[in-house]
Amino acid sequence: MKFIDEFRDQALVKDLARRLGALAEGPATIMEVCGTHTMAAARFALKTILPPSVELISGPGCPVCVTAQSDLDAFLALGTEPQVVLVSFGDMLRVPGTHTSLEGLRAQGAAVRVVYSPLDAVELARQTPDKHLGFFGVGFETTMPATALAIQTAAAYGLDNFSVWCVHKTMPAALKALLAGGEARVSGLLCPGHVTTIIGTAAYDFIPAEFGLPCAVTGFEPVDMLLGIESILRQIKEGKACVDNVYTRAVSVPANPRARELLAAVFAPDDASWRGLGVIPGSGVKIRDSYARFDARARFPQVWERLTPPPPSPCRCGEILRGVMRPVECPLFAKGCTPAQPLGPCMVSTEGACAAAYRYER
Amino acid sequence: MKRILLSHGAGGREMTALIDEVFLARYGDPNRVGDDSATVLLGSHRLAFTTDSFVVDPLFFPGGDIGRLAVAGTVNDLLTAAARPLVLSASFIMEEGLEISVLQAIAESMRVTAAEAGVAIVTGDTKVVPKGAADKVFITTAGVGLVLLPGVSGAAARPRDEIILTGSVGDHGTAVLLAREKLLDGEAIMSDAAPLTGLVMNLLEEGCEIHAMRDPTRGGIAAALNEIARQSQVAMEIIEARVPVAPAVAAACEALGLDVFQVANEGKMLIIVAPKDAAKALFIIRRSPYGEAARVIGRVLDAPPGRVTVKTVIGTARLLDPPSGDLLPRIC
Numbered sequence: 001m002k003f004i005d006e007f008r009d010q011a012l013v014k015d016l017a018r019r020l021g022a023l024a025e026g027p028a029t030i031m032e033v034c035g036t037h038t039m040a041a042a043r044f045a046l047k048t049i050l051p052p053s054v055e056l057i058s059g060p061g062c063p064v065c066v067t068a069q070s071d072l073d074a075f076l077a078l079g080t081e082p083q084v085v086l087v088s089f090g091d092m093l094r095v096p097g098t099h100t101s102l103e104g105l106r107a108q109g110a111a112v113r114v115v116y117s118p119l120d121a122v123e124l125a126r127q128t129p130d131k132h133l134g135f136f137g138v139g140f141e142t143t144m145p146a147t148a149l150a151i152q153t154a155a156a157y158g159l160d161n162f163s164v165w166c167v168h169k170t171m172p173a174a175l176k177a178l179l180a181g182g183e184a185r186v187s188g189l190l191c192p193g194h195v196t197t198i199i200g201t202a203a204y205d206f207i208p209a210e211f212g213l214p215c216a217v218t219g220f221e222p223v224d225m226l227l228g229i230e231s232i233l234r235q236i237k238e239g240k241a242c243v244d245n246v247y248t249r250a251v252s253v254p255a256n257p258r259a260r261e262l263l264a265a266v267f268a269p270d271d272a273s274w275r276g277l278g279v280i281p282g283s284g285v286k287i288r289d290s291y292a293r294f295d296a297r298a299r300f301p302q303v304w305e306r307l308t309p310p311p312p313s314p315c316r317c318g319e320i321l322r323g324v325m326r327p328v329e330c331p332l333f334a335k336g337c338t339p340a341q342p343l344g345p346c347m348v349s350t351e352g353a354c355a356a357a358y359r360y361e362r
Numbered sequence: 363m364k365r366i367l368l369s370h371g372a373g374g375r376e377m378t379a380l381i382d383e384v385f386l387a388r389y390g391d392p393n394r395v396g397d398d399s400a401t402v403l404l405g406s407h408r409l410a411f412t413t414d415s416f417v418v419d420p421l422f423f424p425g426g427d428i429g430r431l432a433v434a435g436t437v438n439d440l441l442t443a444a445a446r447p448l449v450l451s452a453s454f455i456m457e458e459g460l461e462i463s464v465l466q467a468i469a470e471s472m473r474v475t476a477a478e479a480g481v482a483i484v485t486g487d488t489k490v491v492p493k494g495a496a497d498k499v500f501i502t503t504a505g506v507g508l509v510l511l512p513g514v515s516g517a518a519a520r521p522r523d524e525i526i527l528t529g530s531v532g533d534h535g536t537a538v539l540l541a542r543e544k545l546l547d548g549e550a551i552m553s554d555a556a557p558l559t560g561l562v563m564n565l566l567e568e569g570c571e572i573h574a575m576r577d578p579t580r581g582g583i584a585a586a587l588n589e590i591a592r593q594s595q596v597a598m599e600i601i602e603a604r605v606p607v608a609p610a611v612a613a614a615c616e617a618l619g620l621d622v623f624q625v626a627n628e629g630k631m632l633i634i635v636a637p638k639d640a641a642k643a644l645f646i647i648r649r650s651p652y653g654e655a656a657r658v659i660g661r662v663l664d665a666p667p668g669r670v671t672v673k674t675v676i677g678t679a680r681l682l683d684p685p686s687g688d689l690l691p692r693i694c
Contacts, residue, residue, distance in 0.1 A: 001609065001612055001613055004616065009676075044675075044676055044680070045678035046678070048679070049678055104365070107365040116543065116545060338686075339686035340374070340375040340376050360683065361680070362683075
């Protein structure tokens with residue numbers, strides 16, 4: 001595959017690994033912000049070729065994982081409303097809510113559909129005018145434009161039976177909260193390539209400016225990730241910090257203006273609740289009033305009102321997402337919590353740090 | 363576990379647990395080995411016996427249909443016991459309203475596939491359920507075969523054996539998924555559904571020392587290799603770069619976030635062979651039209667028991683874990 005095979009080249013990887021060895025001085029903890037990075041690192045066992053002093057830890061970049069328990073519970077409760085069909089990406093299906101999961105709800109007879117694109121949910125709404133299609137809008141800036149487009153498409157069709165339970169989140173505000181918290185000790189960040197194609201590299205400028213930490217925006221193949229790590233180690237060695245873009249084949253400056261216009265037209269900034277991080281001001285979006293009839297929260301206020309806060313759970317996903325605990329350090333890892341019987345989203349999602357460690361690193 | 367979930371049908375951990383807790387706990391043979399076919403001694407003959415149900419959606423997909431799957435699937439399960447497939451049964455659960463022409467097309471496909479596989483379909487059954495109580499048609503086939511080489515079993519792999527894969531992986535699952543979800547239009551991905559009688563009979567007739575065979579259907583080669591490693595209490599190492607994957611399948615799996623090693627195949631066989639016969643077996647397999655792309659993809663190691671690792675394309679080593687959960691229901 002073009003643009004993939006070249007970035008999995010064994011000789012190139014070996015050469016980069018050697019260069020990292022020469023650059024690494026003191027201990028360095030590098031956070032890979034994005035869940036896709038977490039999975040790629042595990043799938044290619046990248047940690048086994050890094051210099052021993054360099055550690056790679058996962059951050060809050062798995063959208064399924066950071067979805068708050070209360071938001072998931074609310075969406076599950078939406079499924080008990082008459083005529084409602086729940087529509088979700090497949091990743092969310094097995095994440096345990098307080099009482100059940102989407103998969104469990106479906107087994108009890110609720111209508112749950114899995115789609116690959118929010119536009120499929122709009123199409124389902126057109127085909128079944130007697131049902132209400134409720135889409136779970138989960139994800140960062142990469143998936144947000146697709147949800148925005150789905151809402152605009154539904155508006156263009158004049159549909160009244162489609163809405164979005166919007167829990168979309170924006171990455172920079174969460175990173176700011178995480179770093180300001182000071183809990184996670186990191187020496188640099190690998191920033192998410194795909195998110196950056198939408199928001200641009202300037203969105204991370206505050207990280208070197210306010211926290212003095214080097215950043216590298218990078219892609220998801222082994223060579224991409226090693227180039228990103230090399231950039232961070234070089235910045236550390238030279239005693240400087242900036243946002244370096246090593247994913248130039250995808251991330252251009254300025255970033256995608258059409259996607260940003262689309263987002264601005266449909267969404268307005270809002271606070272968002274994150275698993276493990278709590279409510280972070282300005283880290284989410286809400287659907288603008290002009291599209292209020294596609295906002296499931298506005299359409300079904302009773303669902304939100306009758307919800308009780310989730311009881312305490314033994315799940316430690318919050319600490320994993322903050323980068324203060326490694327998956328194998330969790331007392332539940334591979335014991336009480338496995339992909340077959342997950343206690344938390346980090347063990348379920350294909351981008352979850354625990355799922356990656358369970359699948360590839362045990 | 364209070365209700366059946368789709369995950370229970372996916373060929374992964376959940377299915378194994380369900381079978382253990384519900385069925386084997388009640389009527390399982392304590393000496394069972396857990397292969398795709400049971401074998402029973404009848405006089406001086408050892409017979410292989412197996413059954414399989416097919417619920418694929420859509421009924422017709424590029425490269426095959428439910429009828430071809432129903433015959434090939436059961437034939438290939440008999441072959442894993444080194445048995446010559448002899449006879450099949452075929453039972454149909456049909457939804458009220460199913461077009462007879464659809465059923466005729468399926469039956470014709472079964473005739474053609476059975477002829478290719480060298481088996482006779484000798485008995486069957488039909489049931490009709492009210493509209494909505496089933497989806498169009500479900501087929502169950504059972505098959506009997508004559509074991510030609512006793513002892514071939516998932517529990518018989520030995521350290522230093524070579525692991526042969528008869529062709530590319532991921533074709534069937536990807537083809538069905540794309541056809542059902544109408545994704546990536548224009549990608550020419552065909553199911554590999556095929557009976558492998560000719561390929562396996564050639565190996566047996568020429569006296570190759572085969573220890574184990576498994577058709578990597580649900581759960582892909584990841585599930586099949588883990589099963590054999592666990593049954594035989596051996597470790598395995600496969601070389602990622604040696605596993606053939608069609609470029610369109612690789613691209614589709616990348617785009618959809620699927621692990622191609624976990625995607626179903628319906629016309630492939632994993633063959634664990636004694637090292638002395640590996641080259642000979644590969645040569646014989648490649649003579650078959652379904653084995654032209656066969657490769658040695660790895661080997662069996664002593665320890666740790668049950669552990670399967672992959673040497674990745676960048677030269678590192680990682681675990682090859684069996685799949686869990688199910689994002690691809692009704693693939694076969």
